[in-house]
Amino acid sequence: MLYKNILRFWAQMGNKKKLAVSWVTFACCEDSTILFVELLNQHFFEWKEKIDFRYCPVLKERGNSFEGSDVTFVEGAIATKEDEAKLKEIREKSKRLVAIGSCACTGLPSAQRNTFDESTKREIMIVVERFGHLEKVHPIKEIVKVDYQVPGCPMDERIFLETLAKLFAEFGVE
Numbered sequence: 567m568l569y570k571n572i573l574r575f576w577a578q579m580g581n582k583k584k585l586a587v588s589w590v591t592f593a594c595c596e597d598s599t600i601l602f603v604e605l606l607n608q609h610f611f612e613w614k615e616k617i618d619f620r621y622c623p624v625l626k627e628r629g630n631s632f633e634g635s636d637v638t639f640v641e642g643a644i645a646t647k648e649d650e651a652k653l654k655e656i657r658e659k660s661k662r663l664v665a666i667g668s669c670a671c672t673g674l675p676s677a678q679r680n681t682f683d684e685s686t687k688r689e690i691m692i693v694v695e696r697f698g699h700l701e702k703v704h705p706i707k708e709i710v711k712v713d714y715q716v717p718g719c720p721m722d723e724r725i726f727l728e729t730l731a732k733l734f735a736e737f738g739v740e
């Protein structure tokens with residue numbers, strides 16, 4: 567709740583050019599999302615001048631939309647047909663796409679079922695079919711073009727900050 571109030575204040579700040587950022591999570595444990603929110607403890611006053619959040623349910627309840635996103639950070643692997651379609655739509659609406667964390671970059675550890683033996687795969691087939699899961703769990707680069715990757719489990723904080731700095735420079739946000 568505290569962060570949501572802070573974000574409202576943030577949205578009322580000046581009209582300087584800002585980076586339009588979205589943050590979305592697919593199949594994973596969301597630890598990189600927690601790390602990102604924790605980073606606000608050190609970076610809030612800098613980022614409030616530089617970032618306009620478009621789709622970010624962890625920070626705002628209303629008005630979440632990928633429309634006009636300069637960059638979307640994508641956490642997690644793609645495990646269902648619904649998520650595959652959503653990722654393709656996000657790619658169309660985002661100028662840059664960044665894979666966040668090992669699950670998004672490589673599939674693992676979310677993709678462990680890909681390597682199950684045949685008998686274990688048969689045991690989980692009922693769930694796979696019933697809930698529209700894909701035959702395999704995919705890193706996002708197998709579904710759409712990825713511009714940057716931030717590896718780590720959870721994401722490497724230093725690489726994330728370097729990537730964000732590159733994006734600020736690329737989009738002329740000072």
Ligand code: SF4
Nearest residue numbers: 594597667668669719
């Ligand atoms: S990469 Fe690790 S921390 Fe990130 S979502 Fe996957 S399991 Fe969780």
